Each structure stands twice: as C-alpha cells, then as structure tokens.
Amino acid sequence: MSSLAIDKSKSRVVIIGAGIGGLTAGALLAHRGYNVLILDQALVPxxxxxxxxxxxxxxxxxxTQVAGLESGGIHHRIFSELAxxxxxxxxxxxxxxxxxxGEVTPINVWRDPEKWQAERQRQFPGSEPFWQLMATLFAASWEFQGxxxxxxxxxxxxxxxxTQAVRPSTLITVPFTLFTVGDALRLCGLGNDRRLRTFLDLQLKLYSQVNAEETALLYAATALSVSQLPQGLFHLQGSMQVLSDRLVEALERDGGKLLMRHTVEQIKVENGKATALVIRNQKTGEVWTEATDHVVANVAVQNLVQLLGEQAPSGYKHRVEKLPQASGAFVVYLGVDDSAIPPECPPHLQFLYDANGxxxxxxSLFVSVSHPGDGRAPDGKSTIIASSFVDPTPWWLTDNYPLLKQKYTEEAIARLAQYFYxxxxxxxxxxxxxxxTFAHYTARDRGIVGGIGQRIPTFGPFGFANRTPINHLWLVGDSTHPGEGTAGVSYSALTVVRQIEALK
Ligand SMILES: Cc1cc2nc3c(=O)[nH]c(=O)nc-3n(C[C@H](O)[C@H](O)[C@H](O)COP(=O)(O)OP(=O)(O)OC[C@H]3O[C@@H](n4cnc5c(N)ncnc54)[C@H](O)[C@@H]3O)c2cc1C
Structure with missing residues (x-):
C-alpha cells in the first residue's frame, strides 16, 4: 500500500526518541498507514x-561509519520500502x-576479502583456522539475520x-551459542597469541563493548566480517545527519509528525498496557498527557525503567539494575588545517598506546578523518574525530569536572599528535x-553509549526483547538485538514494526 494518507483503521503510535531506531520505526509505521508522532528532547534528530x-x-x-548500505543491506531495504x-x-x-x-605500520582491514585474508595471514601467522571458523559462522548468521x-x-x-528464519545451514551456529571469542581462540590453538588477541580486543570493543574474552562468538563473527565485500562499511557524503534527515522526510511525507525539544517524562500504564505519555515542551514548559495505542521507546533500557518508575515490572527492573556497567564515550572533535593530516591518511584509524593498559x-583511540569534498570541512581543512570508551562513573563523581575534561582532552590531543601534525x-x-555531554544531548542514562554489551548473557537469544513485559510498549534501539550501530538499530526498528503490524 502506498500510504500518503493515514489509515484511520490503524493505530496511533507515539515514539520516544528520534535516534536512527525511532526514526526508522516511525517512518516505516507512517508509510504503512499508522498515525505516528515522534518526540525528541534534543534540538536535532x-x-x-x-x-x-x-x-x-x-x-x-x-x-561515523555506516553498515547496511549495500544492496539487500538493512538501510538499503528500509530506504527502498520508503521509496x-x-x-x-x-x-x-x-x-x-x-x-x-610501538608499531608504525598498521594492520589494514581491507574491504576486498582476499586482500584482507592476505593481510591477516601476514600479520597473524597460523591464525587462519580462527578466521575460517568466523567466516563459516558469519555466512550462516548473516543469512539467518536476513x-x-x-x-x-x-x-x-x-x-x-x-523458527521461520532457521534453515539447516543455521544449525552450524548452534554448538557455538555459548562460545566467546576467547573460547574460539583456544579451540584453534591461538589462546596465547597476544598480538592477535590485542587486535581482536581493540576491534571488538568498538562493536561489542567488551574484549575478545567476553564477546559472544556469534556476535563477533558478524562484527568482524561486515567490513568486507559483499557487505562493507561506508562514509556518508555530507555528514551522518543525512541518514536522519531522509528518514524525517519520509516520516513527514507519509503524515507522521516529529516534535523536537519535547521530553517524555513518564510512560503511563493501565492494566498492564501502555496507554499514554507525559510530555513536556521544553520551550513553553507546557506539560500534558498524550494518549496512544502503542509506545515505542527508542531509549536505553536503563532509561525505559526510569520512564516507567513504579510501574516497571520488578523482574525487569531487577535485570536492568544487575547489568554490568555500560561504557560511556570521551570524544575529541578537531577542525584542522589540512597540513595536520599526513599524506595517504586512511579515513578510519585505531590506535592502542600501552599494551598493558x-x-x-x-x-586506545578510534579516529575518523574527513576527506576533501565530503562536506565536513571547508576547502583546505579537515575534521578529526577521536573517541575512546570510558567508565562513565568518575565523570559524575568528580568535584572538578572542567579539570577532568581538560586533562582527557590534552591527553587525547597529545596522543593524536604522535600521528597528526x-x-x-x-x-x-x-x-x-x-x-x-552525551547525557545532556542524547538523554542516555549517565551518558552510556553503545548498548548493553554483547556478552553471552546479554546477546541475541539472551538479550532484551523489543517486546517488553508491558503490552503495547516496545523497546527499540541499541539495547536490543542485534545491538549497536545504525544498521543494528534499524533491524530492531523493523522487528518492532512487524510486531505491531502482527497485532492487527
Ligand atoms: C562515539 C561513538 C561512536 C560510534 N560510532 C559508530 C559508527 O561508526 N557506526 C555505527 O553504526 N554506530 C556507531 N556508534 C553507535 C551508534 O551511534 C548508536 O548505536 C546508534 O546511533 C543508536 O541509535 P538509537 O536509535 O538506539 O539511540 P540514540 O541515538 O541514543 O537516540 C535516542 C534518541 O532519543 C532521545 N530521547 C531519549 N530519551 C528521551 C526522552 N525521555 N524524551 C524525548 N527524547 C528522548 C534522544 O535525544 C535521542 O535523540 C557510535 C556511538 C558513539 C557514542
């Protein structure tokens, strides 16, 4: 159905949050004829x-990097449906x-699978059985997820x-459900390969919040393989904002509405069903209660529990409270003259400074550098963005926040200066x-980012479901399967849309 008009027979859905998860769910629901309102406390979606x-x-x-843009990838699928x-x-x-x-030559994670295979064989001799296991698990998991x-x-x-998604080929993954990457390394006789482990720790931390020893193997198989063809990571022309802007365009074209600077303060529940939201307009201070058929919460699961307050089911609340501490991020944004960038600088780099730290x-710093004409910097200039995972707690306990921030900033710039001028x-x-800063601009509890961590007890089959214990209350975003990233939260949004549609 092409739904340029709201189908009156379909329900009203109010979405808390215009992150990629909320916008994707909202745009799809509006396109499928639902009456959609998205509220976000920030200035920009x-x-x-x-x-x-x-x-x-x-x-x-x-x-800064986007997966799922290739033909058949999740963003591609969703943008195609939204036309x-x-x-x-x-x-x-x-x-x-x-x-x-201490190394001056990088390990390059090439996009071409054969080039990447040659690189890793040179960098990590004897590690091929591990990579072959990852490739086998990835092939099965990717088809399953598709x-x-x-x-x-x-x-x-x-x-x-x-069950419909399972095929005989999926069964190969089953014996590995409780394996971590550490287990797989030992299985392949690579338990003592420090260099390989350090590389994996660094890369996995980016995607799973945890190191190789803790990361669920089936999650890692995907995280470590999507950078190669026929999948791949992409750098958006203009900026990351383009992704949100296009989704907002589709939402509004299909009759949905987005209100920025509107904070949801509470989810109201009656007889085990979400029925309304308490909303505050930040500009006018007006507070009102908005009735709805469905609530889609595009928030961290920790925030969901706060929004439910006393109405949060005790088992659910307990599980959230017992989650291991999630990471925060410290990010340095630099606008520089091009003379600061070394020749042939790759767009994305990762550095580890002290092997024992x-x-x-x-x-460790993950660094993204703009390239000429990509819309991020004026001619002759570039942006450098360097991020590091941090424990959020000290940032809230410190009695001298400006000093701590200055210390981290100077330290990060000094480290970056070993590579950049x-x-x-x-x-x-x-x-x-x-x-x-993240808590302020994204409202995420204590500024935690990147989801709940892909350890065995919290990944895929053991994670938090999109379907919450409260009827008509749905959780979308990086706290749910398949985890963080714009591609991950888009899958999560698609699942919620299908679950809502199935209630018709
Ligand atoms: C430093 C860093 C680097 C990253 N790098 C990458 C990368 O290269 N590639 C990649 O794919 N992913 C990356 N990620 C992860 C990715 O950005 C996130 O996983 C994803 O964008 C999360 O989307 P989301 O929709 O789940 O939630 P969010 O982006 O957190 O959006 C939630 C929205 O809800 C709003 N909100 C929250 N509470 C309320 C409320 N009560 N009322 C109203 N509005 C509310 C917030 O303002 C926010 O706009 C990175 C993350 C960080 C922090």
Missing part, C-alpha cells in the same frame, strides 16, 4: 548519529587501519518468526564530549 556545526566544520557526534534515495556514500577501504603499540528472526522471542508469534580511557597553528577548532 539522530541521537548518537547526529551532527553539530562549528566554524564551518560539521562534526559527526558519534557514529527514498539512499544517502551518497563512499566505501571505507580499509575499514580501519589499526596501529598496535530472514528477520525475532530475538529473543517472547510469544508464539515471535517464536514462529524465529585498558582498551579505552584514551589508551597538531600544533596551535594547525588546530582551528577543538571541542570534547564526555559522558555528561
């Missing part, structure tokens, strides 16, 4: 995948150039969707974001 502008530079707040153009993008090749401590399983299932319909806390004369703009 996109959440962790939005942007801000300073002195002619455009900085991507968090996400909107996919953002223009260039493939990331290498997806990442990884510098281990058939839109509902994970974890919470009722018969979910279970049916899950933590992955994060500025000891960073001097007062080449840095035009400098700014940093801490867990407090």
């Amino acid at each position: 996109g959440g962790c995948a939005s942007t801000f502008k300073r002195q002619g530079f455009t900085f991507d707040v968090g996400a 909107i153009d996919l953002p223009e993008a260039t493939p990331c090749d290498p997806a990442c150039a990884v510098y281990l401590p 058939r839109d399983p509902v994970l974890p299932p919470r009722n018969l319909w979910d279970l049916w969707q899950l 933590p992955i994060g806390e500025n000891n 960073l001097k007062p004369e080449t840095i035009i703009h400098q700014e940093a974001a801490t867990p407090r």
Whole structure:
C-alpha cells in the first residue's frame, strides 16, 4: 500500500526518541498507514548519529561509519520500502587501519576479502583456522539475520518468526551459542597469541563493548566480517545527519509528525498496557498527557525503567539494575588545517598506546578523518574525530569536572599528535564530549553509549526483547538485538514494526 494518507483503521503510535531506531520505526509505521508522532528532547534528530556545526566544520557526534548500505543491506531495504534515495556514500577501504603499540605500520582491514585474508595471514601467522571458523559462522548468521528472526522471542508469534528464519545451514551456529571469542581462540590453538588477541580486543570493543574474552562468538563473527565485500562499511557524503534527515522526510511525507525539544517524562500504564505519555515542551514548559495505542521507546533500557518508575515490572527492573556497567564515550572533535593530516591518511584509524593498559580511557583511540569534498570541512581543512570508551562513573563523581575534561582532552590531543601534525597553528577548532555531554544531548542514562554489551548473557537469544513485559510498549534501539550501530538499530526498528503490524 502506498500510504500518503493515514489509515484511520490503524493505530496511533507515539515514539520516544528520534535516534536512527525511532526514526526508522516511525517512518516505516507512517508509510504503512499508522498515525505516528515522534518526540525528541534534543534540538536535532539522530541521537548518537547526529551532527553539530562549528566554524564551518560539521562534526559527526558519534557514529561515523555506516553498515547496511549495500544492496539487500538493512538501510538499503528500509530506504527502498520508503521509496527514498539512499544517502551518497563512499566505501571505507580499509575499514580501519589499526596501529598496535610501538608499531608504525598498521594492520589494514581491507574491504576486498582476499586482500584482507592476505593481510591477516601476514600479520597473524597460523591464525587462519580462527578466521575460517568466523567466516563459516558469519555466512550462516548473516543469512539467518536476513530472514528477520525475532530475538529473543517472547510469544508464539515471535517464536514462529524465529523458527521461520532457521534453515539447516543455521544449525552450524548452534554448538557455538555459548562460545566467546576467547573460547574460539583456544579451540584453534591461538589462546596465547597476544598480538592477535590485542587486535581482536581493540576491534571488538568498538562493536561489542567488551574484549575478545567476553564477546559472544556469534556476535563477533558478524562484527568482524561486515567490513568486507559483499557487505562493507561506508562514509556518508555530507555528514551522518543525512541518514536522519531522509528518514524525517519520509516520516513527514507519509503524515507522521516529529516534535523536537519535547521530553517524555513518564510512560503511563493501565492494566498492564501502555496507554499514554507525559510530555513536556521544553520551550513553553507546557506539560500534558498524550494518549496512544502503542509506545515505542527508542531509549536505553536503563532509561525505559526510569520512564516507567513504579510501574516497571520488578523482574525487569531487577535485570536492568544487575547489568554490568555500560561504557560511556570521551570524544575529541578537531577542525584542522589540512597540513595536520599526513599524506595517504586512511579515513578510519585505531590506535592502542600501552599494551598493558585498558582498551579505552584514551589508551586506545578510534579516529575518523574527513576527506576533501565530503562536506565536513571547508576547502583546505579537515575534521578529526577521536573517541575512546570510558567508565562513565568518575565523570559524575568528580568535584572538578572542567579539570577532568581538560586533562582527557590534552591527553587525547597529545596522543593524536604522535600521528597528526597538531600544533596551535594547525588546530582551528577543538571541542570534547564526555559522558555528561552525551547525557545532556542524547538523554542516555549517565551518558552510556553503545548498548548493553554483547556478552553471552546479554546477546541475541539472551538479550532484551523489543517486546517488553508491558503490552503495547516496545523497546527499540541499541539495547536490543542485534545491538549497536545504525544498521543494528534499524533491524530492531523493523522487528518492532512487524510486531505491531502482527497485532492487527
Ligand atoms: C562515539 C561513538 C561512536 C560510534 N560510532 C559508530 C559508527 O561508526 N557506526 C555505527 O553504526 N554506530 C556507531 N556508534 C553507535 C551508534 O551511534 C548508536 O548505536 C546508534 O546511533 C543508536 O541509535 P538509537 O536509535 O538506539 O539511540 P540514540 O541515538 O541514543 O537516540 C535516542 C534518541 O532519543 C532521545 N530521547 C531519549 N530519551 C528521551 C526522552 N525521555 N524524551 C524525548 N527524547 C528522548 C534522544 O535525544 C535521542 O535523540 C557510535 C556511538 C558513539 C557514542
């Protein structure tokens, strides 16, 4: 059905949050005839995948690389259904150039599978059995995910969707469900390969929040394989904002509505069913209760529990409280003269400084560099964005927040200066974001980012479901399967849309 008008027989859906998860769910529901209202407390949509502008530079707040743009990829599928153009993008090749401590030549994660195989065989001799196991698990998991399983299932319909996605080829993954990457390394006789493990720790932390020892193997198989063809990571032309802007366009074209600077303060529940939201207009201070048939919460699961307050089911609340501490992020945004960028600089780099130090806390930095004509910097200038995972707690306990922020900023810039030419004369703009900044701009509890962590007890079949224990209350975003990233939260949005439609 082409739904340029709202189908009166379909329900009203109010969505908390215009992150990629909320916008994708909203745009799809509006396109399928639902009456959609999205509320976001921020100034611009996109959440962790939005942007801000300073002195002619455009900085991507968090996400800088996009998966799922290839034909059949999740963004491609959703944009096709919405009949909107996919953002223009260039493939990331290498997806990442990884510098281990003391090394001057990077490990290049090439886009071409054969080139990547040659690189890893040279970098990690004897590791091929591990990579072959990953390739086998990835092939099966990717096909399975492409058939839109509902994970974890919470009722018969979910279970049916899950079983429909299973094929004999999927069964090869089953014995590995409880394996971590650490287990697989030992299985392949690579348990003591420090260099390989350090590389995996670094890369996996980006996608799963945790190191190789803890990351669920089936999750890692996908995270470590999507950078190669026929999938791949992409750098959007213009900025990350394009993704959100296109989704907003589709939403509004199909009769949906987006209200920015509107905070949802409470989800109201009656007889076990979400029925309304308490909303505050930040500009006018007006507070009102909005009745709805469905609530889609595009928030971290920790925020969901807060929005439910006393009405949160005790088991659910307890499970959320017992989750391991999630990571926050510390990000430095630099607008620089092109003379700061070394020749042939890859667009995405990862550095580890001290082999014995933590992955994060500025000891490792993930760096994205703009390239000429990509819309992020004026001619002759570039942006450098460097992020590191941090423990959010000290950022809230410190009695001298500005000093802590300054210390982290100086430390990050000093580390970046080992690669880039960073001097007062080449840095035009400098700014940093801490867990407090993320809490302010994205409303995420304590500024935590990237979901709940892909450990065995919280990934896929054992994670938080989109279907919450409260009827007609749906959770969408990086706390749910298949996890963080704009592609991940788009799958999550698609699942919720299908679950709502199935109630018709
Ligand atoms: C530093 C960093 C780097 C990253 N790099 C990448 C990358 O390269 N590639 C990638 O794919 N992913 C990356 N990610 C992860 C990715 O950005 C996120 O997983 C994804 O964007 C999360 O989307 P979401 O829709 O779940 O939630 P969010 O982006 O958190 O959006 C939630 C929205 O809800 C709003 N909101 C919350 N509570 C309320 C409320 N009570 N009332 C009203 N509005 C509310 C917020 O304002 C926000 O706009 C990165 C993340 C970070 C932090």
